[in-house]
Amino acid sequence: MSGNNFTVSPAPHIRSGLSTRAIMYLVILALLPSGVAGIYIYGFSSLRVILISMISCVVFEAAFLKLRNRDPKIALDGSALLTGLLLAYNLPPEMPFWLPVVGGAVSIILAKQIFGGLGHNIFNPALVGRVFLQISWPVYMTTWKNPRWAVDAVSTATPLAKEGAPLFNYMDLFLGNHGGCIGEVCILALAVGAVFLLVMKIISWHIPFTFIGTVMLLTWIFGGDSMFSGDFTFHLLSGGLVLGAFFMATDYVTRPLTKKGKIIFGIGCGIMTVVIRLRGSYPEGVSYAILFMNAVVPLIDRYTKTRKYGLQK
Amino acid sequence: MLRDYARTIFFERSREEHYMKKLLREFSKGIFIENPTFRLALGLCPTLAVSTSVVNGFGMGMAATFVLVGSNIIVSCVRKFIPSKIRIPCFIVIIATFVTIVELTMKAYFPLLSKSLGIFVPLIVVNCIVLGRAEAFASKHSVANSVFDGLGMGAGFTLALVVISAIREALGNGTFLGLTILKGFDPALLFILAPGALLVIGILIGAVNYFTEKQHGA
Amino acid sequence: MELNQLFVIAISVIFINNFILSKFLGLCPFIGVSKKTEPALYMGLAVTFVMTASSLITWAVYIFLLKPFHIEYLRTLSFILVIASFVQLIEMFIQKFSPALYRVFGIYLALITTNCAVFGVAVLNSEMFLKTADNPARALLFCVTQGFCAGVGFTLVLLFMSGIRERLELCDVPRPMKGMAIAFIVASLMSMAFMGFAGFRF
Known part of the structure; x- marks a missing residue:
């Protein structure tokens, strides 16, 4: 980490030997397959959403740093790019161009920079951006697009939609052959990235496995018409569970520090x-x-x- | 004798030269220097809860102003008789009386407003601005001063409410007083929901801090 | 049937209509006493106790005093009086019999006297359950449940907030945003997270 001018950051110190910048770019690398899958499935419009979101995140970060008389080059440390990428992965593939821009502004300014920038934020920036958009413009945020090769061009609901959800088989869900957000749809691609991160020891198993395990257990017990009859495979493969558990709940800054804490966090x-x-x-x-x-x-x-450490009480 | 007394409680400081000026100052301090919402952070609960539209905000501001002025007058009148030990309960009874008047009047003449303000009308009774002014100002000053203090604080509160609700209504509903502002603008629903209220007040307090700092720092 | 309804009240008051994050009641202590975790916990406990107790008392006032004499319009006046005097009474009682407890809770009780969350729960109870109460005992059950759970929800959010603010002490927050401003931003983000519970179906 030599040569960069980070100020001393509070609790979440990164423990691995890699620099912050290297970690950020490795996570982005791990997310790429899923993005490629999203673009392949939904076509060019998803690439547009991803690019707008990433660019606006970096621009807002640089602008805010400039406003605070900090070096705007910090915006290129990869964290803003990652936030933009994750935000885009949580958005539907087709939407007005200004929506990802607003999302990027909210993520970067409201959730990150106002707390003091990288290492200081309490909430996951990409998720704050997504939830802000979801609450503000529910219509755009739930207008889904079918895969390019689908016969009917009319957009359908995602598998998790509560009323009138069409039936999907597990293979379709696993490969991403249905409507959904750009980056959460192809479980196969996400799994590749997740394995990469685990092997590189960038994330540990504690949060994702307890998170997913709890969801599967509880949906098995309560998800069906009677007890212990829920379709837990369906709940694993649909929605943003895999993306969230491996790539967002594990965010260095906003997760607990200890192993015990991570397990509690995952179960919660x-x-x-x-x-x-x-x-x-x-x-x-x-x-x-x-x-x-x-x-x-x-x-x-x-x-x-x-x-x-330090003073007790 | 009685006239003398009335004179003392009404115009305690009438011998001062710039009497009207002083009254005016009592009035204007509530709006800017001691704005209850932005500077003193008092009475935030109703401010956030009812500021979903300008009409609601203004209605709430007016109701609170009425209670403020009314309770300030009575508290100031009786300030010489009330033993200091039980003054707070006495103030509360006085305030609650005025709140009940507002509550019933609003229900009778503005039923729609009354419905959308909901429980925040009776809640004026525990609004810290009202009790705070009774305790900090009206119980120590003459009636005339207290009237202007109440008016000023009420105006400051109303102003803050109108500002906040104008922002929230414009961003969250795309309207001002129910009229569409800009065609083709997609309002962000969040601003008329709970998170929007907290967000707007947070940013406004930050902005006020920023400008005061700039003024004093330069 | 009844148990189910109590459950609905509990979930609704703790999460969906959380007093602080969605109803905006009790913001003063929320901003004022959330800087450290321990005071926040004591404040939460004190508020929960007072809310539960005043739900009970205002129920009695409404059913035995206001309703029989048809003076419901005195609700605001009578509620605030009994709540305020009750809190004062508790304060004196604790001061006399347990100075140790008073040292911990005394200051919070004083702050609660005119807390809008406590008064708010009483008014809400009367609007929701007492106005149409044909069965006073059932209404009592609902009132006390709502009072207690509102206190639990209040305590929960106050605790989260205090944890976050302890961490914020170490953060490089821009100067104008320090203190209250950032506290409201955090509250706003928390409120967004709580929106996930909106529109529950039971």
């Missing part, structure tokens, strides 16, 4: 996701669940830390 995310999926009015609960648990992270850290 899982419970909230299932509660919203099965009972809430939104079709998808992953983003809300992660944001909710982000708010609890400081408390989790506080009570799972074995030893406190």
